[in-house]
Amino acid sequence: MKRAKNMPMALVDMADEDLMQLVRKGDNPAFAIIYERHSTAAFSLAYRMTQNRNAAEDVVQESFLSLWRSNARYDRARGSVRTWVLGIVHNRAIDALRRSIGHDKRRASDEGLEERFEARERTDVEAGRREEAREVRTALETLPSEQCRVIELAYFGGFTHSEIARMLDTPIGTVKGRMRLGLEKMRHQLAGFQELPS
Amino acid sequence: MSRRPDHLPECEHALDAGAYLLSALPQDEHERFVSHLGTCDACRREVQHLQVVVDTLPIAAPQLAPPAELEGPHHADRRRRGRAAAGQRP
Numbered sequence: 027m028k029r030a031k032n033m034p035m036a037l038v039d040m041a042d043e044d045l046m047q048l049v050r051k052g053d054n055p056a057f058a059i060i061y062e063r064h065s066t067a068a069f070s071l072a073y074r075m076t077q078n079r080n081a082a083e084d085v086v087q088e089s090f091l092s093l094w095r096s097n098a099r100y101d102r103a104r105g106s107v108r109t110w111v112l113g114i115v116h117n118r119a120i121d122a123l124r125r126s127i128g129h130d131k132r133r134a135s136d137e138g139l140e141e142r143f144e145a146r147e148r149t150d151v152e153a154g155r156r157e158e159a160r161e162v163r164t165a166l167e168t169l170p171s172e173q174c175r176v177i178e179l180a181y182f183g184g185f186t187h188s189e190i191a192r193m194l195d196t197p198i199g200t201v202k203g204r205m206r207l208g209l210e211k212m213r214h215q216l217a218g219f220q221e222l223p224s
Numbered sequence: 225m226s227r228r229p230d231h232l233p234e235c236e237h238a239l240d241a242g243a244y245l246l247s248a249l250p251q252d253e254h255e256r257f258v259s260h261l262g263t264c265d266a267c268r269r270e271v272q273h274l275q276v277v278v279d280t281l282p283i284a285a286p287q288l289a290p291p292a293e294l295e296g297p298h299h300a301d302r303r304r305r306g307r308a309a310a311g312q313r314p
Contacts, residue, residue, distance in 0.1 A: 065290050066289055067282060069288055069291075070286060070287045073288055074286065075285075086290065086294060115282075155283065159287065185248065186249065187249065188250060203239060205242035206239060206274070213274065216277065
């Protein structure tokens with residue numbers, strides 16, 4: 027992994043979970059490494075959800091600020107640091123989307139950003155993550171379209187089941203059923219999938 | 225344990241597990257389901273079973289480098305300390 031400038035070797039080599047113990051004590055360099063490792067995924071998720079660069083930046087700033095200020099109450103029993111960080115980003119983005127007036131308004135604006143800001147693969151871990159991402163996208167995109175649609179509208183669009191039911195003119199029970207069945211099928215397709223270390 | 229995708233849940237509320245994990249339940253339903261999870265093993269199992277998939281969804285987003293001007297909170301902290309050391313006002 028490329029080492030960030032001025033970062034002590036020992037910290038750079040530490041696993042996220044161990045760094046979080048230092049972050050809990052207010053260790054700034056440890057937090058800098060966590061930020062360096064996960065800010066690309068955080069920004070990517072926030073941008074995918076908000077479709078707006080400024081809104082995505084706000085979400086990422088607020089997310090990292092909240093986990094820095096809260097002394098990072100990370101519980102390793104609940105999954106990896108990456109999953110935890112992205113969960114915070116997802117919740118913040120959902121809040122931002124639901125505060126905005128009219129979900130469709132935010133769809134405007136930053137088309138083409140992907141090309142300008144596409145993350146480069148710098149390390150083997152990043153290349154591995156890109157492969158992982160491809161597997162997940164394939165699992166999602168090969169679902170029956172109505173199952174893929176409800177999962178995307180809910181997870182990335184921030185819409186509730188009743189909003190989705192209205193948009194698709196479909197009963198709420200059917201929407202919930204498609205969500206569950208789609209996730210279940212993805213689970214089968216991703217069997218054996220393992221999260222890569224940081 | 226592996227199971228078929230068309231496996232039927234043991235509890236009628238388990239249908240809400242997907243919507244719950246995707247943050248698609250309205251606030252009142254979300255709170256009811258969380259409360260139900262406290263008493264229903266079948267729904268807890270369902271949530272646990274599907275959680276691993278939802279945890280992978282963020283990486284389905286196209287990966288974009290954050291803008292260079294986007295800073296983490298540690299940068300602001302470092303600047304504040306630098307100013308303090310130099311005797312400047314924050």
